Amino acid sequence: MKKYFIFFFIFLFISGVAYSQDNETIKTIKNRKSVRHFTGDVVSKDDLKKILEAGMCAPTAVNKQPWNFIAVTDRKILDELADKLPSAKMLFQAGAAIIICALPEKAYNNLTEFAIIDCSLAGENILLAVESLGLGGIWTAAYPDNDRMNTVRKILNIPDNIIPLCVMPIGKPTGEDKPKEKFDEKNIHWDKW
Numbered sequence: 534m535k536k537y538f539i540f541f542f543i544f545l546f547i548s549g550v551a552y553s554q555d556n557e558t559i560k561t562i563k564n565r566k567s568v569r570h571f572t573g574d575v576v577s578k579d580d581l582k583k584i585l586e587a588g589m590c591a592p593t594a595v596n597k598q599p600w601n602f603i604a605v606t607d608r609k610i611l612d613e614l615a616d617k618l619p620s621a622k623m624l625f626q627a628g629a630a631i632i633i634c635a636l637p638e639k640a641y642n643n644l645t646e647f648a649i650i651d652c653s654l655a656g657e658n659i660l661l662a663v664e665s666l667g668l669g670g671i672w673t674a675a676y677p678d679n680d681r682m683n684t685v686r687k688i689l690n691i692p693d694n695i696i697p698l699c700v701m702p703i704g705k706p707t708g709e710d711k712p713k714e715k716f717d718e719k720n721i722h723w724d725k726w
């Protein structure tokens with residue numbers, strides 16, 4: 534029995550050392566998780582600005598930055614989005630939402646694909662900034678579902694040529710959602726496939 538305790542403590546020590554070797558950025562990346570449970574607290578505009586600034590730091594093809602962002606804090610609009618979007622019910626408890634809008638006409642070679650890729654990179658930056666501020670967030674899909682995109686366009690007055698890529702509920706997490714272990718050595722190829 535004593536032997537098992539010793540092994541257990543050695544395991545705890547090694548995993549503790551491995552974790553503490555991660556720098557702050559890697560820790561934030563590893564702690565990010567989709568948050569679906571919020572306390573209902575509001576999110577400040579200062580925090581939303583910091584989050585959007587991080588979003589706009591993302592790389593884009595030929596630096597075109599083919600995006601706009603809608604930050605929603607109005608309770609009525611959050612509730613309307615929650616009501617009309619089947620996958621974004623967590624907006625009822627979230628304090629804010631960010632809608633990433635892709636602008637194909639601003640993207641490299643006017644390609645929708647580049648607009649989607651560029652805006653998706655902004656999306657991960659946003660989720661990481663949210664995590665780093667002690668908040669929680671989640672990507673809920675609008676694109677490529679036409680019904681969902683049109684619902685978002687209608688509620689938020691978005692023109693038809695703009696793609697509402699996703700609706701991201703953001704808020705104070707209850708702590709129920711945890712990061713998933715995803716690392717799998719088998720997914721890595723060294724030098725060649």
Ligand SMILES: Cc1cc2nc3c(=O)[nH]c(=O)nc-3n(C[C@H](O)[C@H](O)[C@H](O)COP(=O)(O)O)c2cc1C
Nearest residue numbers: 565566567568569620621671672673674711712713
């Ligand atoms: C393109 C995309 C679309 C997603 N759409 C939804 C969605 O509509 N509803 C939802 O609850 N989660 C959605 N998610 C979140 C994923 O379910 C989540 O990222 C995945 O389960 C992995 O969990 P993690 O984010 O906690 O690592 C989406 C994520 C991505 C990247």
